[in-house]
């Protein structure tokens with residue numbers, strides 16, 4: 775039987791700087807370009823969260839839109855909005871790339887949603903940069 779899905783859109787504004795201590799100053803500049811600017815810069819991030827439709831999920835605990843909005847606001851928007859991503863404890867040893875951010879957002883949401891209902895998380899960072907994740911391995915296991 776097919777399963778429909780719902781995607782909700784959330785927004786937050788945050789600063790960051792792409793930089794890793796594993797590279798030299800010059801290498802960081804080459805790899806990350808202007809995103810390595812020592813003063814940092816900001817983005818108006820858009821987060822797209824896709825869940826299986828509550829009516830078709832095989833669980834009495836299925837999350838509805840209101841509940842998803844509450845979870846995403848508490849776990850994602852309140853955590854990152856008007857913050858410096860480089861100061862977030864989860865980014866202490868990770869570069870604040872869109873790839874890493876989308877993995878972290880998945881890991882912050884997935885424990886709050888019944889098994890299998892979270893289908894995809896996507897992050898739009900800029901007009902031309904879009905990241906998405908549909909996997910399941912814990913964030914820490916990938917570091």
Ligand SMILES: [Zn+2]
Pocket residue numbers: 790809815816817
């Ligand atoms: Zn950036």
